[in-house]
Amino acid sequence: MAVKVFVTGVTGYVGGTVFDYVYNAHKDYEYTVLVRDEARAQLVKAKYPTVEVASGALEDTDVIEKAAAEADIVIHTADSSDHAISARAIAKGLKDGHTAEKPGYWLHLSGTAILTWYDQVNNRAGEGPHPEYIYNDLDGVDRMLSFPDDGxxxxxxxxxxGAASDAVKPTIICPPLIYGKGSGVGNQTSVQxxxxxxxxxSDGYVPVVKPGKTEWDHVDVHSLADLYVKLVDxxxxxxxxxxxxxxxxxxxFFAASGTHSFxxxxxxxxxxxxKQGYSNKVxxxxYSLAELRELKGDNLIISTYAFSSRGEAQRAKKYLGWEPKGMSLAEGVTETVDILAKAKGL
Known part of the structure; x- marks a missing residue:
């Protein structure tokens, strides 16, 4: 029997690229994708005509539970890091539909914003990472299982x-800043x-939180998608x-290829x-964090610029042989400036 895969977020940036990679690696698998409207469903079916569509939003728990119960593998990427309702529905569906003899696997997309917790609690905006709070996903995984609840x-x-059992086998993929043009049918650009x-x-300046020492890790979206293929395998x-x-x-699993300061x-x-000729004055x-929030609003993106998030990605290499091979962050900047400037008609 064909392996059955249930995927959320197939028209999103990460989810679309991940699905494209997994689909092309395993065209013999049977895929069901969660899509919230007919327009998106048609977009998906046009490129992947053999997929089945489960119509619904992340709040449609009955749809999600049924699809998770029937799947051998669940790949959850749609607002996955912060949407508790859909996570609980997947957990229930996998538990109801699987046994220790035939377990269900859950590949869940989270994010390394959780690593900013120490800087946020201690008001270290704009500072470099505290050396004791650079996490390692291999030898230091036990520390990562006890992050503060408000992180x-x-x-x-x-x-x-909490869903982990003999019947439900989850893994969390925790990428940092993601860049590169996606290969899915919907959104193909990231956020940060x-x-x-x-x-x-637009504004003629690029904002940075004083004193400008904040550090994050980064990864190319195609390297991240390759990690998902290795986990599916x-x-x-x-x-x-x-x-x-x-x-x-x-x-x-952390998924990082390098580190940068903002x-x-x-x-x-x-x-x-x-260099690309769009402005000579940019x-x-x-700014202080307070000034930047006043200027741009208080949101998660601003927090990622203000607080450091550092993790050493060693687990995927040891257990899966994963090596990030995508473009560098510098190349990603070049590509994304060109894409966004042309989209603005510049």
Whole structure:
């Protein structure tokens, strides 16, 4: 029998690229995708005519529970890091539809914004990472299982980890800043990097939180999608699918290829906008966090610029042989400036 896969977020940036990679790696699998309206369903069916569509939103728990119960693998990417209702529905569906003899696998997309918790609690806006709070996903995984409950994404991560059993085998994929043009049928650009570029193109400056030492890791979206393929492959590999270091509470994978400071990234954005001829006057401007929130609003994107998030990604290499091979962040800036500027008609 064909392996059955249920996917959410197929018209999103990460989910669309992940699905494209998994689909092309395993065209013999049977896919059901959650789509909330007919227009998006037609978009998906046009490129992937063999997929089945489950019509519904993330709040439609009966639809999600049924699809999860029937699937061998669930890939959850649609607002997955912060949407508790859909996470609980997937957990219930997998529990109801699987046994220890025929377990269900759950690949859940979270994010390394959770690693900003220490800086946020201690008001370290604009500062570099505290050396004791650079996390390692291999030897340091036990520390990652006890993040503070009020950390970003933590409430949903606990739902996934709490669902782990002999019948339900989850793993959490935790990427940092993601860049590169996606290959899905819907949104093909990310959030953090375009936010900086849009500011440079529209406002004439790229904002940075003083004193500009904030650091994050990063990964190309295609390298991230390749990690998902390796995890999907692992679900069907007897040498890996029962390994508690891959699937279960300890299945917590960072996905990073490098590290940057937001000041360095802002300077690269400014340089690239000038190099491509869209503005000669664009510059970097530094603000306090309070000033930036007053200027741009108080949202999660602003927090990612203000507080450091550092993790050492070693688990995927050891257990899955994953090596990020996508474009560099600098190349991603070049590509994204070109895409966004042309979209604005510049």
């Amino acid at each position: 970003i994404h933590r409430d949903v991560d606990k739902i996934i980890q 990097l375009p936010y900086l570029i849009e500011a440079g193109l 692992a679900t069907q590999d007897p040498s890996k699918n029962s390994n508690p270091e891959i699937f279960g509470i300890r299945g917590f 000041l360095q990234l802002a300077e690269k954005v400014v340089s690239e906008i000038k 510059t970097v401007k530094q």
